[in-house]
Structures are given as C-alpha cells and as structure tokens.
Amino acid sequence: MPTETFEFQVEARQLLQLMIHSVYSNKDVFLRELVSNASDALDKLRLAALRDDGLDVDTSDLHIEIETDPEARTLTVRDNGIGMSYEEVGQLIGTIAHSGTAQFLKELQEAKDAAGAEGLIGQFGVGFYSGFMVADEMTLVTRRAGEDRGTRWSSRGEGTYTLETVDDAPQGTSVTLHLKPADPENQLHDYTSPWKIREIVKRYSDFITWPVRMAPDSKGEGEETPGPETLNSMKALWARSRDEVSDEEYHELYKHVGHDWRPPLETVRLQAEGTFEYQALLFLPEHAPHDLFTQGYRRGLQLYVKRVLIMDDCEALLPPYLRFVKGVVDAQDLSLNVSREILQQDRHIRMIQRRLTKKVLSTVKDLKAKDAERYATFWREFGAVVKEGLLSDTENRDAILAVASFASTHAEDEPTTLQQYVERMGDGQDDIYYMTGESRESIENSPHMEAFRAKGVEVLLLTDPVDEVWVDAVGEFEGKRLRSVAKGEVDLDAQGDVASGEEREKQGEEFAGLLGWMKEQLGDEVKDVRLSSRLTVSPACVVSDAHDLTPALESMYRAMGQEVPQTKRILELNPDHLLVKGLNQAYKDREDRSGLVDTAELLHGLAVLAEGGRPKEPGKFVRLVAERLERAL
Incomplete structure (x- = not known):
C-alpha cells in the first residue's frame, strides 16, 4: 500500500x-x-x-x-x-x-x-x-x-x-x-x-x-x-509493606493510574487474607475531574489477577457514588477470562466492593476527625457525588451521613454535621430545617428564611442538585424529621411566638374574605392562598405543599425525560405587611373589586420572582409594575 x-x-x-x-x-x-x-x-x-x-x-x-x-x-x-x-x-x-x-x-x-x-x-x-x-x-x-x-x-x-x-x-x-x-x-x-x-x-x-x-x-x-x-524495580507497590514504599512512590503510581499530575489527597491500603485473598491500593484525589458528572465519565479501578492486568476500568469494584476513587485491586482467585458481565454477578467481586466501600468511607471519617483542612478539601470537591450514595446505598447510608457536612446559618465558614445540628437544637424543636437553592446567597435572601432568621432557628443551606432528592429519601436523622422551610406550613411557636394562637385566629377571620377572593382571581395559578407565619419582611411568598415536588425537582425530572404534571403552589401572605393590610382594607371597602385584581397578580408575581422563578406572563407583569410606578410618581 x-x-x-x-x-x-x-x-x-x-x-x-x-x-x-x-x-x-x-x-x-x-x-x-x-x-x-x-x-x-x-x-x-x-x-x-x-x-x-x-x-x-x-x-x-x-x-x-x-x-x-x-x-x-x-x-x-x-x-x-x-x-x-x-x-x-x-x-x-x-x-x-x-x-x-x-x-x-x-x-x-x-x-x-x-x-x-x-x-x-x-x-x-x-x-x-x-x-x-x-x-x-x-x-x-x-x-x-x-x-x-x-x-x-x-x-x-x-x-x-x-x-x-x-x-x-x-x-x-x-x-x-x-x-x-x-x-x-x-x-x-x-x-x-x-x-x-x-x-x-x-x-x-x-x-x-x-x-x-x-x-x-x-x-x-x-x-x-x-x-x-x-x-x-518492577515491584508492585500494593504487594510491598508500607515501610518499603515512600510517599513519592505512591504518588507516582497514583499519577499513572489516575492520570493526574497532583499527588493524591489520601492513600488507602487494604489486604484481605483467608478463603479469598486480594490486595487493594486506592487513592482519594485532591481535585475533582472536569467530567465527573458527565455521562461518559470513565470510572473504575484497575483489576489484576495475580499481577496480570485484567481490566483497566473495572466499575464493579466500587459503587457509582465513589467513581472518583482511583487505584488497583489484585485478586488471587479470579479467572483470567472474566468479563464485565460476569463481574457484575460474581460474589467475590460483590464482597470486595462492600469491603472497599466501607474502607473508603471510614478513611474519610478518620480524615474528618484528624485533619479538618484536608477533609474540607475532600468534601468541597466530592461531597456532591458522595451524597448520591444516600439514594442508592441504603446499607451504608448511616456511614455516608456520618462523613457528610452541610452549610448552615449557624456559621458562614464552618459547615456542620447533622449530629452537630441536633446537639444545637432548641427546646421544643422537633425538626431539622433545611432549604435547597442554587447558592447560599439566594437561599439566605429568600422570604422563606425570614421567620427562621428572626427567631434564630438554624437552617441547613443545601445547594447541590442531589440535595433536592436525598432529603426526601433519608427523611429523618436520629428521630428528627428533615423538613424544608419552603414546603408545608411552618409553626415556630415552640421557639417563641411569631403570632399567638388567639392573634392567628383573629387574623384568619379578618383576612378570610380576601384569601378566598384572591384564590378565585388567581385561578389555576395557585393551589391555595393563606396567611403566612414564615414571613416577617416580605409581603408574600409561594411554597410547595408538604408532599409536592419542588419546582427544582420538577425541572430535574423533565431534564431526564420524565413526564411530571405541573404542580400548583400555595401563595402565602404576610398579614403584618402594609401592602397586604392595605389590600385587605380595600377589599372590604369596595363593592367593585375589579381594580384590585392587578394588585393580587402583582403580589403573586413578586412572590414567584423572590424564589427565583418567573411570572407566567412576564410581559404583563412588567406592564403592571410600570403602571404602578407611574401612578406613584
């Protein structure tokens, strides 16, 4: 040729x-x-x-x-x-x-x-x-x-x-x-x-x-x-004792198997003897790869059988939520002709996976207890993927929760564990409160947080997409329910009255007519209109019902190609806000309330915008705002 x-x-x-x-x-x-x-x-x-x-x-x-x-x-x-x-x-x-x-x-x-x-x-x-x-x-x-x-x-x-x-x-x-x-x-x-x-x-x-x-x-x-x-020297590092291998040699092996120029964050050794023998040398990287969350991410450990490399990326050795772990496993009793399909069913491989998973999680737990800085690096880089295990690995759910940490309103720069949150809970508090969102800043500025901030009630600030899902799957921790501040009704009376029972009942009677009228006017836009006990500054907010999907979760499912019905939200009004009081008084004073419809729609639109959404008809909403500003001048 x-x-x-x-x-x-x-x-x-x-x-x-x-x-x-x-x-x-x-x-x-x-x-x-x-x-x-x-x-x-x-x-x-x-x-x-x-x-x-x-x-x-x-x-x-x-x-x-x-x-x-x-x-x-x-x-x-x-x-x-x-x-x-x-x-x-x-x-x-x-x-x-x-x-x-x-x-x-x-x-x-x-x-x-x-x-x-x-x-x-x-x-x-x-x-x-x-x-x-x-x-x-x-x-x-x-x-x-x-x-x-x-x-x-x-x-x-x-x-x-x-x-x-x-x-x-x-x-x-x-x-x-x-x-x-x-x-x-x-x-x-x-x-x-x-x-x-x-x-x-x-x-x-x-x-x-x-x-x-x-x-x-x-x-x-x-x-x-x-x-x-x-x-x-040609010596397999995993077959040598720890004293015979320098950190530099471990680092060079990691660079070889992990395709990473930086040294690993932590090295994990494991040797199993008995009826089924194998050796493992694993590495926790210092930085997450750019494609960790892409569908084509190549994961898996190198699998050897008696020093013979069988597979360069054996996925069966670790669960998907530990896909960032690199390293080698050398088994003594597997067949050289083993295939990926056979490995998925092999009891020895399943046993290795369970052991390696527990070893990795216990290593992270030790890191958390002994080296706060390196643990913080690990969780910043891989916390989002580790939390996937809370959905898929019920056997190790407690171990994952033990190594997990979360941003919180308790301290700006110090994440907290669920155990630490429970230890700080006030008398009468039965729930662990959390809120999900795109960033800490967006969550802290949300109207849903106002009463919690006013009463000093700690809230977990969850900003990873997986947080929308695992909180429902886990449900509780040490008997304390995980509860979203943006779902269902909130009653903080146990932490100090936001409104006494008598006052709340009186307000309910006072605003009953307005609430029913607004629900009728907003029609398909809302599931209900009610007074809020979570607002102290904003006039209104929208919340999900206790068992409904959040908008973010709806979007996530649709992005995955799943059909989910549009969920109606609940509009909550702040009875102490001057705008809401004024609207209620105008409702009572007028027989012809057609002129108040625009105000009702504006309130709803403002509440949707406050949580990062968009009004159903943005153009109409902008026109209504412009007209109100013009009249105010």
Whole structure:
C-alpha cells in the first residue's frame, strides 16, 4: 500500500502547536507517557495470550527498551506488546484525543500555572503527542500481534501525518523521536544522555511491572555493563509493606493510574487474607475531574489477577457514588477470562466492593476527625457525588451521613454535621430545617428564611442538585424529621411566638374574605392562598405543599425525560405587611373589586420572582409594575 498523507483536524493542529511551542515547564513527562503507553501494550498482549491459546506470540520476554543515539539525536522507545493494526493507528494515533481535544484546549487555557497545564497531558489522552515538546519529528512503527504486516506513522507536527504499510516491522510498537537541536547551555534536558534517561524512568516509572531497559548501545562513556540495563524495580507497590514504599512512590503510581499530575489527597491500603485473598491500593484525589458528572465519565479501578492486568476500568469494584476513587485491586482467585458481565454477578467481586466501600468511607471519617483542612478539601470537591450514595446505598447510608457536612446559618465558614445540628437544637424543636437553592446567597435572601432568621432557628443551606432528592429519601436523622422551610406550613411557636394562637385566629377571620377572593382571581395559578407565619419582611411568598415536588425537582425530572404534571403552589401572605393590610382594607371597602385584581397578580408575581422563578406572563407583569410606578410618581 503506498504512503498516504492525512490532515489533522483544526483543534488537533492547535494542540500540536501548543506542544511544539513547549507550554509545559517540565518536558521530562513525555518519556513517562511513552513508557506508560508501552506498559499498557504489554499488559494487553499478556492478557490476550492467556485468553486465546491460538494467538501465536512469544510472551517469554515482554519488556520496554529505550535507545538513544547522540550523533543522530534520536530517542526510541519500543515494546514487544500488542501492537496496532493500520486502522487502529489511524484511529488512536492519527486523531489526537478525538473525544476530548476541545475540552483539553479549554482546560489548558484556564490552567493557572505551568504544573497544572502539564498534568492535563495524561488526563486527556494526548500523552503520545507530548513528544513534540522535545522532537521536531516523530515516527511510529507497529505491528499487531497475530498479523503479518506492520504500519509506519510519521509527522512533523505541522498539520499532516503519513501512513504506510511495511513488511519488516517486529511485533509491538516503536516510537522514535527526532530530537530538537541540543542546547549547550542546558545539559539537564539532553534526552540522549543515559543518566537523564535513568533519572526520568526511576522518578516516574519505577513501579511499572515490566522491565524498562536501556539498550546496550545507549550506555554512556566508560560504561561496560554487558547486555541491557534494567532501569526500574518492577515491584508492585500494593504487594510491598508500607515501610518499603515512600510517599513519592505512591504518588507516582497514583499519577499513572489516575492520570493526574497532583499527588493524591489520601492513600488507602487494604489486604484481605483467608478463603479469598486480594490486595487493594486506592487513592482519594485532591481535585475533582472536569467530567465527573458527565455521562461518559470513565470510572473504575484497575483489576489484576495475580499481577496480570485484567481490566483497566473495572466499575464493579466500587459503587457509582465513589467513581472518583482511583487505584488497583489484585485478586488471587479470579479467572483470567472474566468479563464485565460476569463481574457484575460474581460474589467475590460483590464482597470486595462492600469491603472497599466501607474502607473508603471510614478513611474519610478518620480524615474528618484528624485533619479538618484536608477533609474540607475532600468534601468541597466530592461531597456532591458522595451524597448520591444516600439514594442508592441504603446499607451504608448511616456511614455516608456520618462523613457528610452541610452549610448552615449557624456559621458562614464552618459547615456542620447533622449530629452537630441536633446537639444545637432548641427546646421544643422537633425538626431539622433545611432549604435547597442554587447558592447560599439566594437561599439566605429568600422570604422563606425570614421567620427562621428572626427567631434564630438554624437552617441547613443545601445547594447541590442531589440535595433536592436525598432529603426526601433519608427523611429523618436520629428521630428528627428533615423538613424544608419552603414546603408545608411552618409553626415556630415552640421557639417563641411569631403570632399567638388567639392573634392567628383573629387574623384568619379578618383576612378570610380576601384569601378566598384572591384564590378565585388567581385561578389555576395557585393551589391555595393563606396567611403566612414564615414571613416577617416580605409581603408574600409561594411554597410547595408538604408532599409536592419542588419546582427544582420538577425541572430535574423533565431534564431526564420524565413526564411530571405541573404542580400548583400555595401563595402565602404576610398579614403584618402594609401592602397586604392595605389590600385587605380595600377589599372590604369596595363593592367593585375589579381594580384590585392587578394588585393580587402583582403580589403573586413578586412572590414567584423572590424564589427565583418567573411570572407566567412576564410581559404583563412588567406592564403592571410600570403602571404602578407611574401612578406613584
């Protein structure tokens, strides 16, 4: 097949230019990425050979080799792994980060520092192209295991690449970088230097389970070591005792499995012995990935069986609400031919999932008790996703509530636990009050909060979308009902009279006519009109009935494609507000009340706006407001 030339897509060309012009301060990471890719290829070949007896491949000496040529200024990283077919090269190498290039560029532009930009290389799957940071041209030669012919890919990073079929390619993949001219003033970045290669491999790839070798011809002057030199220890960190592993080694493994440049927030080790043995090494990240809440988020732990990588993203090992956890699990007694479908039903996997889930939650609980700052970082980044478990994992619901914290009116900068809230409850208070909304500011400015603020009753301020759902699912905590301040009727008499029983009864009689008339005038807009005991400043508010869906929850269900009927809200009036008093007096004084209809509609519209909604007819509402302002002048 003749050589064919292809063009990169526009976004890919932009990305190549960023690589070529060296936006990263630490160029050493290119070698980490190439070695990591080679390690993945060796894992895939060994697994393929174990599963397919008919695959004619030699797996007796799987390894990665690095070769340097100072005179030609080339660096080659080769492996004898699974390799790629012609079509796979076009798909995997010819298209840069085909599923994430646009997001990569966006994140890159927003990165606050060079180190942050550097970490995005692995996160977005563009590690292969990091070679253009140090090379003017890159050539890849590969042959897929079991096939007779290979493929050569080449590019100078200038917008095009070539593909051709070759007959003499060895099994596996070889990547050759034609390095940029040497910088005599900066020998620290001479990537043809054997000592530099040793330093990078030891720093980033020491934990790789395959030997990373320096080719004999790449030895430095005076080095006469016979045969290739192995540069990495190849020790699986999860199989070594805690005393044998440094924090730096754990951090490098995390960067490898988590595609994250930053060290983890916490490392979690677990070893189970007995009838079913396995080892686990898990990491809690320091920052949430950009796509944590997207449908295509790739979750799961690496699953090994007796040091053989079986699956790179085994979702069955942790529940979805812990999808941010990274790490490896090495089981001793699973089949090498296990599939995702089988794993979902395997009792051993279910047992591992239960144990890992409890271990992660207990680790967070310990973090909360011993290190408030790191716990605060964890909950800020992952609290919203952990709370999903309150809906799906009833077995661990109490454990999740124990590690959860919430913003509260008790303190602006110090979140509270439900236990702490209960301990602060006043005499006679039977409920845990909360309100949901888009932000703390919007909730605190809501009319629904007025009486609670006036009486000093603490309210939880819940601003994550999942909060709309889990509070109903959980229902109570230690016998105290979770109750929305924006639903049902509120009676704070137990905390100090807002209105005495006699006064309330008297007000009910005084406003009865107006309430019935307004309900009739507003028609389908409201479920009921009644006096409010939650308002102290605003003239009116709208609330949901005790068992009705909130507007936010209705919108959430509709966004998921579920049909839900429109729920009518209840309009509450503040009987102590001058506007409401004046309207009531006008209602009593006039036989012809048609002129009061606009005022009733304005009151309702103001109440809808106050909670962040919009009137049914915005244009009409604006006209009514303008007319009232005009008359006031």
